Amino acid sequence: MIDQYTVLFYDGNRSLPRKARIELSDQNIYLFDEDGTNIDNGVAYPLNNCSYSYLENRLFVYLEKSAHPYFVIDQTNPFYEELSNQLTNQKKVGWYEKLLQQKWLSLCIILILLISIFYFILTEILPITTVRFISSNQESTIGEKIYQSIITESKIDSAATIQAQHFADQLKLSNKYKISVTVLKEDEINAYALPGGHILINSGILKIMDHPEELVALLGHESTHINRRHSLKGLISNMGLSLFQAIAFSGMGGVGDLILKNASTLRQLSYSRSLEREADLEGMNLMLENKVDPAGMKMLLSHLQKSIKTSIPNFSFISTHPLTQERIDDANKLLLKHINATTQKQPELDIIWGLLKKESKEAH
């Protein structure tokens, strides 16, 4: 019987183990030397203070928080099973232990659900609720800061900017915001809106346009982003996401980071697609309000499509902009609806357009 209880004991003073006998009574562990004398003057080590781990068919029982003294018991020892069970029963089971007992697949599902919930809150609810607390003035201040940081890094085409601003001033684009247009000397075919009223147009996109209505379409599109506070919402959800990423995933290895990045790309695909569509449609309404032919939107989109085709092949599925063809189809639908809308040629716009085209040609 005595052999059953023999374990290898490490006393925490020396690395040399010695054989010891253990006894379990009233949820306490007592240790004896082989000659029967009490170890540590017969101190009782309560089971629920012990921690333990398994390695290669051996159970390591650490008797105190400091992890020494400890003893090792082999699986071949008949007492192994009982001790192991007792320790398991005594163990305080917290959230961590409860979760760890689940299957890995369930854990993955819980994780994905949680991330989705937080994701939804941060990208959908947070932006919509916070923008209410931000006044148009504050929004303009934020936009102005971003604008300042952008223009220190890019070249402004000042002559074209004056004409483009003049052009925009002829139109009614926003009730709330003062629309201010800047033309940047950039070949990339792009234009974007900042919160609060700044529209930045790359000279590249001006080059592919042939009609003043296309510029009206572009301004209408970007103004919608501003009026509907799309960029402000985007900004807030980005900040929320990066904060979330920083606090919840810091130092957790690559996992959380990667999941979030993938989710972020996917979200940008659908999110920005729906926003772009909204901006197209609302932009065309703005054109109608200004009595400008909304067909300009279609022309602009067709030019975009052509220029995309002539440059690098575009893997539209992964592109963050919606398929241009889809957008053209949508524009067509709206055009049919407003087939009888009254539009008129606006000589003012034509003149400024002419000057603007001239400026941008000279600049290149």
Add this chain to the structure above:
Amino acid sequence: MEKRFFELRFHGKGIEYFKIIIVNLILCIITLGFYYPWAKAKTLNYLYSQTSFENQPFVFTGTGNEMFRGFIKAFIFIALLYAAVFTAVFLGNGGLVQITILVIYLIFIAIIPLILHGSYRYRMAKTQWSGIRFGYTGNRSELVKLFYRDLFFTIITFGIYGAWFSMNLRNYILGHVQMGNAKFKYKGNGGDFFVLNLKGYLLSLVTLGIYIFWWQKDLFDYYINNLSLSDNEGNMYCKSSATGGEFAGLLIVNFLIIIFTLGLGYAWVVTRTLEFVMNHILLKGDIDFEKLIQTQPDYSDATATDMADIFDFGFVV
């Protein structure tokens, strides 16, 4: 005692570690990150308990509570730095922002040696084998002096002295790590380390990156082969047995795992790598590991460790 080989092994399983990571992630998300210190303790507990030397596992005795205290201190410190930047931005003065950022960079660089010192003290005091604590016995002001002196040389030599810097730091820190009464020693040489990296860099360029694996192997060799442990009666020497080809296999498969699992395979990357490392370190000598004596004190302030985590710089070893 006669010279013999000692056994170092990693027994961890990818799936076990994966579950630990996922559970930790879940709890970190629910608690908005406040679970982090406990998550870290659980992770280290697992990885230590699955690493054995001479058939006895290592034990990490640090706790989430300790690290949480450090976490809060580190967090407040960093929040103050951020607050300074935001105040500067809101005051709207570009010059002020730049000065604030510059000052913060200087503070950051200034505290690196303090963070190194503190995190080694904590981590080593919380590492145990056969009931014997490890310990870091380095002197803070010595480390600070070494750090600034070498940093200065590194800057004025446009980074070339970095190789010597790196080796001096390693020699000092590892040279002050003890396992009970046994002392570690690292004898790296800046010149050798510089040549090793220069060779690695140039050959990687010439071979379009293929040599990177052999460069890694050379680095691993250099880190392992110069490490030894001694007590009053004997020594133990470390030797790497890894080959460049094996490194290529390890790193390429790791890369593929990360790519094809969209990062979820991270746990397997860690366990495979640890297994590889432990399996490729040969330990030989005549130390009697049953004669180690408890000599190192406990130390429970985890502020520096948490700071190192928040700033995200890896442990030097």
